[in-house]
Amino acid sequence: MFKLWLALATVGGMAAAVWLAWIFCRQLMPVARAIDRLGSSLGVIASWLVLLACLISAGNATIRYLFSYSSNAWLELQWYMFAGMVLLGSAYTLRVNEHVRVDLFYGVVSDRTRHWIDLVGGAVFLMPMCLVMIWFTWPWFVQSWTLNESSSNAGGLIRWPVILLLPVGFALILLQGVSEMIKRAAALRGFHQHEYAYEKPLQ
Template sequence: MDILLTLARWIDHLNDRFGIIAKYAVIASCLISAGNAVIRYSFNISSNAWLEIQWYLFAACVMLGASQVLRLNEHVRVDLFYGRLTGHGKVYVDLFGLIFFLVPVMSVMLWLSWPLFLQKLASGEMSSNAGGLVRWPAVLMLPLGFAMVLLQGLAEIVKRIAWLMHRYEMDIHYERPLQ
């Protein structure tokens, strides 16, 4: 279990780094958007590349930030009874969702998105818009994001099993019921 917990901590650390990239992608996207608007309305100059880089950065924000959201346990849950559960109940529900939903879905999405990325990389496909950008960097966010969520899901499984075995301390939200 110690080796698996070390691996889980390494995955957490890696996702912390991708979370930082996602955070800066949001800031860069906002600055580019504002700068593009100012230049377009002040000088009547615009480029599709500036518009496309915004959605590339948004893709990075969403796909690289998703694993960090899972790591911090801040993801959205639509569950009528989860909030009323305490410690073990929440962990068992989490484990069920991670094992039977998150891991299989992320595996399939990774499997499907990787060939798409390789195709875009090999072809050097460009946007059809005038002044558009090459597409593969945006498409790379798909398999990379799915892989990071899959890894974080595996790390969360390890941490929850270790918690059940009294080998790992988790956040207090598992200790008290929702009022």
């Protein structure tokens, strides 16, 4: 019985998300623009993390070969920066329509149909996936924070900051997904011109 209620609640939540985006898309456009600004700012941070990771990697390698000295902390810092690139940059990547797609159907349909696919797909796939990942990763962060978990490697870093990136990253993707649903509904109703057109992959 519980599983039935859970399934009904999930389906109801998906339907409500599409309905709200459709009915209130014009009123919600300022919310979508605010989310987009947040995503753009985080995209800039993710871009700088790429440069910093490259500089740290080059510096670490240079010091290791010239002075025979290395530190696990610098190596783990590169991993942390890579996590930041992915989890902070994913929301911006969604905003500019650059995530990898399965183009079997998407590449041969009209823009209007693509908007419908993105709107319904956001409610049916993206939002539930993000909520599940937040649900599972937040307790992991809390446990790491409570224990002040550190790396098992000699000289390694504390773990909770990078673990925190997991629920935060998925929450940001969820927010950006809400923005994209609002914009797709607005585009379907003629209130918005989507600025990032779909680009068919080169064969």
